[in-house]
Amino acid sequence: AQSVTQPDIHITVSEGASLELRCNYSYGATPYLFWYVQSPGQGLQLLLKYFSGDTLVQGIKGFEAEFKRSQSSFNLRKPSVHWSDAAEYFCAVNRDDKIIFGKGTRLHILP
Amino acid sequence: EAQVTQNPRYLITVTGKKLTVTCSQNMNHEYMSWYRQDPGLGLRQIYYSMNVEVTDKGDVPEGYKVSRKEKRNFPLILESPSPNQTSLYFCASSPRGLGYGYTFGSGTRLTVV
Numbered sequence: 001a002q003s004v005t006q007p008d009i010h011i012t013v014s015e016g017a018s019l020e021l022r023c024n025y026s027y028g029a030t031p032y033l034f035w036y037v038q039s040p041g042q043g044l045q046l047l048l049k050y051f052s053g054d055t056l057v058q059g060i061k062g063f064e065a066e067f068k069r070s071q072s073s074f075n076l077r078k079p080s081v082h083w084s085d086a087a088e089y090f091c092a093v094n095r096d097d098k099i100i101f102g103k104g105t106r107l108h109i110l111p
Numbered sequence: 112e113a114q115v116t117q118n119p120r121y122l123i124t125v126t127g128k129k130l131t132v133t134c135s136q137n138m139n140h141e142y143m144s145w146y147r148q149d150p151g152l153g154l155r156q157i158y159y160s161m162n163v164e165v166t167d168k169g170d171v172p173e174g175y176k177v178s179r180k181e182k183r184n185f186p187l188i189l190e191s192p193s194p195n196q197t198s199l200y201f202c203a204s205s206p207r208g209l210g211y212g213y214t215f216g217s218g219t220r221l222t223v224v
Contacts, residue, residue, distance in 0.1 A: 032210040034212050036213075036215075041218075042217065042218075043201055043215035043216055043217045043218050044154075044201070044203075044213070044215040045215070046212045046213065046214075049210070049211075049212050051210055090153070090154065094210060097159065097161065097167070098156060098159070098169070099144075099156075099212075099213065101146075101153050101154040102153060103151065103152065103153035104153055
């Protein structure tokens with residue numbers, strides 16, 4: 001079955017430290033890939049997306065993600081996190097007529 | 112401002128009392144969808160619509176209805192709500208071709224007692 005896996009339910013990092021959130025997908029071909037962020041009490045906001053071409057994509061709020069076909073991964077990174085980055089992050093893939101979301105990774109920031 | 116508007120933001124209702132959650136977008140998007148979000152389960156698609164008068168079931172359609180009579184509106188109807196439909200609901204829209212990604216509404220927190 002098609003699926004999106006975010007292996008880490010919770011991640012805690014110190015403010016100013018680097019961040020990497022993992023995402024793996026299982027599809028026969030390269031789908032469209034997305035990362036969304038959900039701040040407490042809010043809807044989801046699109047951070048970045050990958051269709052094709054350059055495997056390193058830049059998004060909003062200083063985030064980037066790298067697509068690795070050989071690993072079926074699309075990991076989200078940020079060089080230096082800020083307290084305002086505390087939120088839940090969702091990886092998603094689009095195949096056919098559906099967007100399927102991972103179960104999310106909640107990011108906690110230590111001061 | 113381009114947005115997806117859901118109403119109400121919060122709703123507490125009793126089992127069996129029909130309710131409608133409205134969703135409207137002002138971006139002329141063809142594609143609209145409803146999701147529910149539950150702890151530990153992530154977002155699960157309830158129904159989606161690729162255009163006016165075209166709707167299809169998502170992964171968890173039981174107990175829900177939708178309609179798409181106009182391009183901008185995509186209401187979610189619970190004919191006889193039950194406590195297991197207590198959840199956070201999101202409406203989302205996208206231009207034709209989901210590769211653009213969704214614009215989400217702010218959510219509706221529904222409690223069925």
